[in-house]
Amino acid sequence: MNKEWEMVIGLEVHVELSTKSKIFCSCTTEFGGAPNTHCCPVCMGMPGTLPVLNKEVLTRAIKAGLALNCEIEKETRFDRKNYFYPDLPKAYQISQLYKPIAHDGLVEIEVGEETKQIRIHEMHMEEDAGKLIHSDWDNETYPDYNRCGVPLLEIVSEPDFRSAAEVSAYLEKIKSLFTYLGISDCKMQEGSMRADVNLSVRKKGAAEYGTRTEMKNINSVKAIERAIESEADRQVDLLISGEKVRQETRHWNDDKRSSYAMRSKENAQDYRYFPEPDIPPMIITDEEIDEIRRNLPEFMGEKKARFVDRYGLSAYDAGLLVQNKKQADFFESVVHEGADAKATANWMIGYFAKIMKDLAIEFEDIELSAPRLSKLIGFVESGKVNRKDGIELLNMMIKGEGPDDVEKYLEEKGLFLSNDNSELEKFVLEAIEANPKAVEEYKAGKEKVVGFLVGHVMKNAKGKFNPSVVKDAMKTELKKQ
Template structure:
C-alpha cells in the first residue's frame, strides 16, 4: 500500500523586543538563572500585567506579511496547566480571538509549488525551562524565559513531506527576519517548531491519528524527525497495531522519537478570558501604517538585484536567503564597491570562511566597510586578486583593517615595469631549456615561466603585466 504523510506545524517565534510581554524585565538571551525575572513574570500574588505595545505591533506586522486577516478586536485568554517551569500555573495566550487568521505562505520545492494555509497567529508568553543536573540527580527551574513574548503560527495540515516543511520554515524565517520582528536564532530557541504528523492511505481524505513532536529547533532535526515518525506510524499500522495520539520528543543522538505524554486537547487547558488584560482594538489607520512600513521582501529584492545589478538568478537567490547577507551586500555596494564584485566575494571567500568557522552571517566580525576597502585595493592596482584572497583570510576573523594589513605586511603590488623586466631576464636565463621548448612549439611552457616570475616577485606583481612581459620576451 502507498501511504501519504499529513503534517501541520505550530511554530513558536520569540519577538525581538527589549522587554517581556507583560513586564519590564529584559528578554536578553542567557544570564545567570533566575536573574531576568520579577514578581509579574513569576506570577506573584497581587501583581498585574501590562501589555507591551511593541509585541502587539510585531505580531500585527507578522500577520500582515503572512497574508492574514487581522482581528481588529482581539483579547487574551488563560491557558491553565501545571508544570514546574510555569510558576503561575497558567499561560497567557489567545484562543478565542487571536490577532491574525486565515493567512497563506507560498512555497516551492523541486517537486511542488503550493500555498500553505495559516490557520491563526496568536500572541502568548513563554514558559521557563527545566535544567537537569546529572551529577546531583536534580532538576532545577530557570524562570528567565518566563514572559518572553512569542507569536505562535499554526498552519493547516497542508504539508506532505519534510521538503515542504523545510521550504515553509525557510520562507517564514526569512520573512520574520526581513520584518525585524525576530532574530530567529534557532540555536537559542528564538524559532522552534512543534510537528503534528499522521499517515493515511494515498487517495484517502480522512485524517489518521496524529502525534505531536515538541520543540524541534533545527532544520536538520525537523527533517529527520518527520522521516522517522512517518516510518514508525506506517510500520505500526502495517503490523495491525494502532497509532496513539500523544506528544513525543525527538532524540537527536538516538535518531528516534519517544513518548512523553498523552496529547492534550483545548478543553484540557480550561481556557477562560484573561481578567487582568482588557481587549485590544486595532484601528484601520494603525494597520494601514503597518502596511506602509513593510520593507522590500526577499522575492522583490531578488528580482531587483537581477535587474539593477545584473546578478545571475542563483547568486541573487543566495544573497536574499538571509537578511544579514542582504544588509551586508547593500551596505558594501552603498560604499561604492561594484555589486557583482561584492557578490563574488560574498558567495565565494566569505561563504567558505563562514562554513569553515561554523558562523552565521549575522555573527561574523567582518564589516561591509572593510570588504569595500579590500575591493578598492584591487581596483586601484595596489594588490592583485591572489594577494587579496590571502588578505581576506587574514582579516576575516577579527576584522583587521585591510589597508593597514597590506601596508604592515608589505603586500603592495609591484607595478615597476623595469623590475618586472629584470626578473623576466633572470628567469629566462635560469630556464633556457624551457624557453627553447616554447620556441619549438610547446605553448604550455609559458605558464611555467610566468609562475617562476610571480614566485620571484613573491606573488605581488600584476599577473596581466607579467604575462605580457613574458610573452613579449618569448616572441621578441
C-alpha cells in the same frame, strides 16, 4: 515511505520575540542568568499582581501577521489557558484562543523546483512558562521562573504539508521572514524557535485524514525531518498490519532515532479557556496596520529578484547572498561604495565563505567596513594588487586586524603592482637569457613553458608586477626570439 501512502502534517511553531522586556512586565528577556533573577512579582504570578501588555509585542505580532499574509484581527484579546504545573506560577497561561491577533494567512515555500502555498490557520501571542531544574545532588526539583513571561508567537498551520522537505522549507521560510523583520532570532538550538508536529498518514487519493499524533518541541530542522520520516513509517506499518494509530502525544528521542507515547487523548487536559479579565481588548485601526505595512522591510524573495535585476547577478548567487539579511545589506553597501557588483558577489560567496569557515565564525560575528572592502576589491579586480595579497588582507580584515587605510597600507607594504614597462622588460629578458632550454621548448611548440618563465620573473621581481601583464610581455618577447 511506502509509495501508496502519503503523510499529512500540520505544524505549530513557537517563536520567542526578541523584545528587551517581557510581555506583561518590565523584566529582561535575556537568555540565561542565575535562576529566578530575571523575574518580579508580576511574572512570578504573586497574588494581586496584574499583567500590563508590552506594546512592542503587539506591534511585532502585527508585523509577523502581515509577513505571513494574514488577516489582522481588529479587536484582539487575550484568554486564559488553565492548567496546573509548577513551572506556570499563576496556574494559567495568558494566551489567545477566541480572538487571536492574526488568522487566515498564506506562506509560499520552495521545495526543489516546485513552489507550494501553506495556509496559516491562525497566529497568536502568549507568554512562555518557566522551567523545572532537577538536581541530582539532593534529588529535588526546583523551578526557575526566568523564562516566565518571555513573549511568544504561536503560528498554527493548516495540515498542508506532505513531506519532511516541505516542513523544513517552511521552517526556513519563517526564520527568514522573522529575522528580516528583526522580531526574533529564531534559533532552534537555543529554543527561540520550537515546533510541534501533528502527523497522520493516509492512502494516496483518500479524502479523509487519518488519526494523528503530535510530537512536541523538537529542537533542530534535521531532527524534525528524521522524526517525521520515522513517525510516518511507524503509522504506515501499524495500518498495514491491521492495527490502529492512537491519537496521542509522542516524544521524539533524536539520539535513539525513535519516539515513544507520552499521553493519550483520554488524558487530554481541559484548559477551560476564558477571556482574560485583567487585560482589556486591544483595538487596532486600519491606519495602524497600514503604517506597519508601509514600514515592512523588503523580504528575501523580493530582495533576490532585485539583486538579479539591478546588479545582474545569477539567481543562484543572489539567492546565496540574501540568505542572511546582514550579509545582503553589506553586499549593497560595498557596491554602493563603488565596487563592481559581480566581483563583490564573488568575493562574498567565495573568499568570505572560505575564510569564515576556516575561522569557524558566522557573518553575524564580523564587523567590516564597506568602504575599505570596496577599495580592496577595486584594487585587486583592476589588477593593481596581486589577488593572493588581496585575499590575505581580507583575511586580516575579517579577523578585525585590518588597517584603517587600505591604500596607505598597500603602499607601505609595497603591494601595488609596478607599471614600469622598461623595468619589466629587463626582468623578462633576464628570464629568457637564464632559461635557454625553456625558450627552445617554446619554439618547438610547448606553450606551457610560458608559465614557468613568468614564474621566474615573478620570483625575481618579488611579485611587483601583475602576472597577466608579465605573461603578455613574455609572449611578445618570445615571439621576437
